[in-house]
Amino acid sequence: RIVCWSHVERKIEENIKGIAQDLKKKIVNDFRLIQSTASEQNFHQAFRFLSSKWNQLNNQNIQAFIDYFEQQWMSEHTIGWFEGYAEGFPSTNNGIESMNNTIKKYATLRDRLPLRDFVRVMDLMIEAWSKDRNPSFETTMKFKTIPEISTHEWTLGFNWCKSKKRIVKIRQEEEVVTCMVASEKSNVEAAKESCRIYINTSNWNSFDEFIKWSDSHKIVEINKECWQLSKCSCQYWKKNFGCKHVIGIAYNIELLTFPTLDLRIEKNASRSRRKKALAAFERNSIGPLNNELFFNTNNFKSV
Numbered sequence: 208r209i210v211c212w213s214h215v216e217r218k219i220e221e222n223i224k225g226i227a228q229d230l231k232k233k234i235v236n237d238f239r240l241i242q243s244t245a246s247e248q249n250f251h252q253a254f255r256f257l258s259s260k261w262n263q264l265n266n267q268n269i270q271a272f273i274d275y276f277e278q279q280w281m282s283e284h285t286i287g288w289f290e291g292y293a294e295g296f297p298s299t300n301n302g303i304e305s306m307n308n309t310i311k312k313y314a315t316l317r318d319r320l321p322l323r324d325f326v327r328v329m330d331l332m333i334e335a336w337s338k339d340r341n342p343s344f345e346t347t348m349k350f351k352t353i354p355e356i357s358t359h360e361w362t363l364g365f366n367w368c369k370s371k372k373r374i375v376k377i378r379q380e381e382e383v384v385t386c387m388v389a390s391e392k393s394n395v396e397a398a399k400e401s402c403r404i405y406i407n408t409s410n411w412n413s414f415d416e417f418i419k420w421s422d423s424h425k426i427v428e429i430n431k432e433c434w435q436l437s438k439c440s441c442q443y444w445k446k447n448f449g450c451k452h453v454i455g456i457a458y459n460i461e462l463l464t465f466p467t468l469d470l471r472i473e474k475n476a477s478r479s480r481r482k483k484a485l486a487a488f489e490r491n492s493i494g495p496l497n498n499e500l501f502f503n504t505n506n507f508k509s510v
Contacts, residue, residue, distance in 0.1 A: 210288040211300040212242060215280055222275055225268040234261060234269070237414065242298075243442040244421045246291040249409075254281065256414035290445040294438065298446070353435045354448040364454025365465055373397050374456055377406075384429040386456050390441075393423050427452050434462040 219238055223231050237257050245253040258277070261269050280288060290298055311317045314332045315325070339348045373396040378385040387405070389397040405424045411417040426440040434457040435449065444450040457463045 208284065208287055209293050209296055209298070210280075210285055212288050212298045213301070215242075215288040218279070219276070223268075223272050226266070226272075230266075230269070234272075237261075240418055242289045243445055244418065245289055246440075249417070249421075250286075250289055250291060252411070253414070253417055256411065256417055260414045290442075294445070295448065353433065356435070356449055356454065360447070360449055360451065360454065361466060363451035364458065367451040367455040368458055372455070374459060375399055375402050377402060382431055384431060384460065386427045386429065388425050388427065388452060388456070390422050390425060397424060425452050427456050429453070429456055429460065429462070431462065 216235075216238070219235055220231075223234060226234070237260070241250065241253045241257060254277075258273050261273060279285065287293065288298070310332070314328050320328060338344075340350070341347055342349075372388050375387045375397045376384065377387055377399075387397055387402045389395060389401070395401065402424060405420070408420060411420060428438045430436045430438075434453070437453045437457065438444065439450050439452045441450050441452060444453065454463070458465065
């Protein structure tokens with residue numbers, strides 16, 4: 208079963224005790240790396256490398272934490288916290304938590320109801336949900352089956368295309384085209400030989416060597432029938448089900464065109480302090496002033 212990564216990450220930070228702050232950050236970052244990069248076939252080896260890396264320090268607190276984590280989160284029923292465990296599925300249960308909050312907030316009003324009242328409330332709630340999703344309504348809440356591409360992701364894909372990264376096609380089938388590209392962290396362009404070495408590599412000597420290998424190339428599977436359902440091995444796709452590599456390669460093989468919008472409009476949010484709301488009677492209109500709307504102060508006498 209899939210295990211919520213947010214809960215696991217919280218437990219990691221709660222149980223690292225008696226360790227210097229800089230080491231804590233490095234340990235947490237290493238766990239985040241294997242959570243987002245390791246595939247199912249490489250995950251156990253990646254964790255062994257991580258354990259070996261930090262146990263070499265001979266720090267009792269670190270060793271105690273590694274032992275705790277291995278017993279608690281590496282068992283048969285709790286191992287499903289890394290992205291490669293179930294590709295295409297959410298890695299957190301935020302959706303369930305959100306629905307639970309909705310039920311408490313709008314249905315039960317955060318009250319512990321008797322069973323009969325609870326069933327009645329659930330019946331009314333399900334009826335309302337079914338009406339909200341009635342396809343005959345213009346305001347129906349539609350269930351999304353295709354990831355939506357945000358303006359930010361369009362911009363990333365557009366800029367990635369301008370970088371003219373070399374795309375190596377390694378396999379072409381009737382519905383799927385599999386390509387590889389070199390990572391931005393790599394100093395060399397992708398080539399057939401480098402892609403072959405990447406695919407056939409299965410032995411590493413250290414955790415850092417494994418991470419460097421996993422970041423060197425990206426494997427992209429383009430769905431020709433619906434390019435939005437394509438897959439990529441990069442960390443961003445695993446979290447968002449869409450990335451610049453998918454957009455760029457789909458554009459390269461003429462499966463999409465960039466939308467007619469100004470992709471240069473994005474900028475960092477201003478860090479300045481927000482403006483305060485205007486005073487209630489402060490005039491902020493350029494239209495004529497209607498004096499009759501205001502009180503005549505001469506009609507009031509002080510008491």
